[in-house]
Amino acid sequence: MRFFNTEGPNRADDHYSLPPLSRWDLDAILTLIEQKKYFLLHAPRQTGKTTCLLALMDYLNREGRYRAVYANLEGAQAYRENVDAAMAVIVTDIAASARVWLGDTDAPVLAREVLATTPHGSALSLFLAHWCQRIPQPMVLLLDEVDALVGDTLISLLRQLRAGYPQRPDAFPQALILCGVRDLRDYRIHASSEQAPITGGSAFNIKAKSLRLGDFDAEEVATLLHEHTAETGQAFTPEALARVWELTQGQPWLVNALAYEACFEQPEGRDRAQPIGVDLIDRAKETLILNRVTHLDQLTHKLREPRVRRIIEPMLGGTALGEAFEEDREYLVDLGLLRRDGAGGLVIANPIYREVLPRALASGPQDSLPQISPTWLNPDGSLNPDRLLDAFLAFWRQHGEPLLASAPYHEIAPHLVLMAFLHRVINGGGRLERAYAIGRGRMDLCLRDGAVTLGLALKVWRDGRPDPLTEGLTQLDAYLAGLGLDRGWLVIFDRRARQPPIEARTSSHETLSPAGRCIQVVRA
Known part of the structure; x- marks a missing residue:
């Protein structure tokens, strides 16, 4: 029985699959190959790049006009900038791939001969030249995984490919696809130990085009999920598909x-007589996030990088990006962390990532929280919003100051500590939803626990700015209207210099919003 694949390239006999070549403009790819072009394919990790490359290789070899070989260069990454060792691995791996995919037993022999007699800094170009001359079709x-290479190793690879380029197709590959996560824009190459570029595009100025493999559209998502229905008879409800x-x-x-967790891991989902509904999809989402599965863990690991922080921190705080470099912005788009919305602005790529990022950043404060008695609960165990407010004020006065230091992003430390507190409150029994974006001037939170839904807007009062109360009440009105609520919290973090200690300035009072909603204003 086939299943939804979350590890490695798709195999049609094992995995539910979309036709890989349908995700490309195949005619455009074939035109580039016919025109003897060298080009790039890039996309975020685990989007199907390798599956598409393998499918293209199979297609070309079945057609018979070309001899196509796929090779993964990741094995050379371990040698970093040891060019001789890395190039030996690259030549050996390409030759081994020829044996696996084409049954070419001559390629490994040729590779050993070249490596034994040629400086490794030119071994790749010589190996490819000799090999292409020995095979009947253009290669x-x-x-x-080309962008797994760094510094001098990457430079050596690219310059050898450029050096052999004029010899194509008789004594060098007719066409070449370099594939990786990033569109390196003619490969601005960085040494492993420093951030400054050590070369620009001159190492590979023969690139004809850079192609990006996109995500599924809504129709493709439904088509993939219906593969499971066709195989097992278990349907997804229309709401679950959406x-x-x-x-x-x-x-x-x-x-x-999501689909694998819902259909193969959740006990209810394993009952093929029961359809997959929205509740099961939501439980699957929570499980993926709480288990910090590898894909999401790798994503949150990027939050430590300064160039990622320069973008994500103001996004979470709702402020403008300021002087964020274009390279930083494009880096996050290439990673798949951000996307451009219809108006061209930057937004988090999807709601799951939008949930994961602040959760990951709040995990430090959450782990630092002291034991807190759940005084916010009614005798029946339900959440009491008034008691929750009292508990938060007491918590903030006593623990706010030291906990701010545990937050990894200083500018939004209060937001992260508050979120850590609220996660302790719901403790797996509810949901905390977040809304944030560049230039909104706030972060909105929606806490859902049983029958209780609580909407909050978080704003920061900084030096040189007016009191954000009036603006915040208007903004919270709009947010609460969308949630269908007539009550909420406006939390104003006072980050101005020379203010009294947190325990002295933390307070709350009730007021009416412009639309007449009852708002608890918390000053912290």
Whole structure:
């Protein structure tokens, strides 16, 4: 029985699959190959790049006009900038791939001969030249994980490919695809130990085009999920199909992971007589986030990088990006962490990522929280919003100051500590939803626990700015209207210099919003 794939390339006999070549403009790819072009394919991790490359290799070899070989260069990454060792691995791996995919037993012999007699800094170009002269058809070479290489090793690879370029197709590959996560824009190459570029595009100025493999669209998501229905008879409700699309925005790994968790891991989902509903999809989403599955863990690991922080921190705080470099912005788009919305602005790529990022950042404060008695509960165990407010004020006065230091992003430390507190409150029994974006001037939170829904707007009062109360009440009105609520909290964090200690300035009072809603204003 087939299943949803979350590890490695798809195999049609094992995995529910979309036709890989349908995700490309195949005619455009074939035209580039016929025109003897060298080009790039890039997309975020686990979006199907390798699956598409393998499918293209199979297609070309079946057609018979070209001899196509796929090779993964990741094995050379361990040698970093040891060019001789790395190039030996690259030559050996390409030759081994020829044996595996084409049954070419001459390629490994040729590789050993070249490596034994040629300086490794030119071994790749010489190996490819000799090999292409020995085979009857023009070669198409598909090199994966190229951006795993760094510094001098990457420079050596690119310059050898450029050096052999004029010899194509008789004594060098007719066409070449370099594949990786990033569109390196003619490969601005960085040494492993420093951030400054050590070369610009001159190492590979023969690039004809850069192609990006996109996410699934809504129709493709539904088609993939219907593969499971066709095989097992278990349907997804229309609402569940819509929810998968809403949560993932078509990110291929997330689509497969949500569906696998719902259909193969959740006990209710394993009952093929029961349809997959929205509640099951939501439980699957929570499980993926709480288990910190590898894909999401790798994503949150990026939050430590300064160039990621320069973008994500103001996004979470709702402020403008300021002087964030274009390279930083494009880096996050290439990673798949951000996308451009219809108006061209930057937003988090999908609701799951939007949930994961602040959760990950709040995990430090959450782990630092002291034991807190759940005084916010009614005798029946339900959440009491008034008691919750009293508990938060007491918590903030006593623990706010030291906990701010545990937050990894200083500018939004109060937001992260508050979120950590609220996660302790719901403790797996409710949900905390977040809304934030560049230039909104706030972060909105929605706490759902049983019959209680609480809407909050978080704002910061900084030096040189007016009191954000009036603006915040208007903004909270709009947020609460969308939630269908007539009450909420406006939390104003006073981050101005020379203010009294937190325990002295923390207070709350009730007021009416412009639309007449009852608002608890918390000054912290």
